[in-house]
Amino acid sequence: xxxxxxxxxxxxxxxxxxxxxxxxxxxxxxxxxxxxxxxxxxxxxxxxxxxxxxxxxxxxxxxxxxxxxxxxxxxxxxxxxxxxxxxxxxxxxxxx
Numbered sequence: 001x002x003x004x005x006x007x008x009x010x011x012x013x014x015x016x017x018x019x020x021x022x023x024x025x026x027x028x029x030x031x032x033x034x035x036x037x038x039x040x041x042x043x044x045x046x047x048x049x050x051x052x053x054x055x056x057x058x059x060x061x062x063x064x065x066x067x068x069x070x071x072x073x074x075x076x077x078x079x080x081x082x083x084x085x086x087x088x089x090x091x092x093x094x095x096x
Contacts, residue, residue: 007052014045015086022093035093042086 022038025031054062074080 004052004055004058008049011045011049011052014041014048018042018045019089022090025093032094038093039090042090046083046086 018038018041020038021041022035025034025038
């Protein structure tokens, strides 16, 4: 269980590092390469985050939690908003 949490935190750290590299590119002549590198890190972090397997214990704990809480509406889903925010930040960082 601890290793899966570590992998998730590591994936999120890669995504944050990618956002920082894409948005806060150092001033100078070639900032486009830093932005592309940041976009690469974001995509890599999302790939590793989505590619993680869950154990039976995690599935049962999530099922119990789902039974207690009401379902999210489609517009509240992070599955919808995280890629939208990443795409908007990536496009803005490439245009600016």
